[in-house]
Amino acid sequence: MNRPAILITTAALALSALAPVTVASPVAAAVTAPAPASSGSITGAEPAAGHRHPSVLSVGGAGAYRIGTSLAALSAAGRIDWVAPGCGGVVHAGATGSWAGVILLAFRDGLLVEVGTATVPPRSPAGASVGMSFAELEEIYGPRGALIRNDAGDAEAYLVRVGSRVELFTGHPIRAGVGYFQVGPADFVERNFRQRPSC
Secondary structure: OOOOHHHHHHHHHHHOOOOOOOOOOHHHHHHHOOOOOOOOOOOOOOOOOOOOOOOOOOEEEOOOOOOOEHHHHHHHOOOOOEEEEHHHHHEEEOOOOHHHHEEEEEEOEEEEEEEEOOOOOOOOOOOOOOOOOHHHHHHHHHHHEEEEEEEOOOOEHHHHHHHOEEEEEOOOOOOOOEEEEEEEEOOOHHHHHHHHHOO
């Protein structure tokens, strides 16, 4: 391993946590206002005062990053930092503001279909997060969730269905437990895990 690169990366991450928070304009504030809570999900609301920490990632999305929102609308509002084309017309993107470096986004046909994180916070509305064991997830969700395997049988994940959407907790590449937490429509998030696109 390249030890200086690791030290520089660690220092950069530590310094980024100390960066001052800027106040958004009224237009940006309107875009970031959390949507009203709907039955079965909690919005990604952030504290109204003080330093804002992303806290909740639900099947509805996180903060301004709501499942079904268009890439064009988020870009126009200054909510997209970078984009990268993926397989089958899927576009991956990075968030800005307090969600920068916290969530990754995936768009299909120009609409947000997946929000994922490898950090804590955010947590699910039930309190589940990256770093937990699958046994801890079973304690939290009980019969609402299930441990599943992909079609190839070489990976497992913990799946929670909420209507046509899912919370999916996948394994960590180095240690036991959850390394990535993602939400979105089952026909995208769950299907991608089960079928593992080859491209």
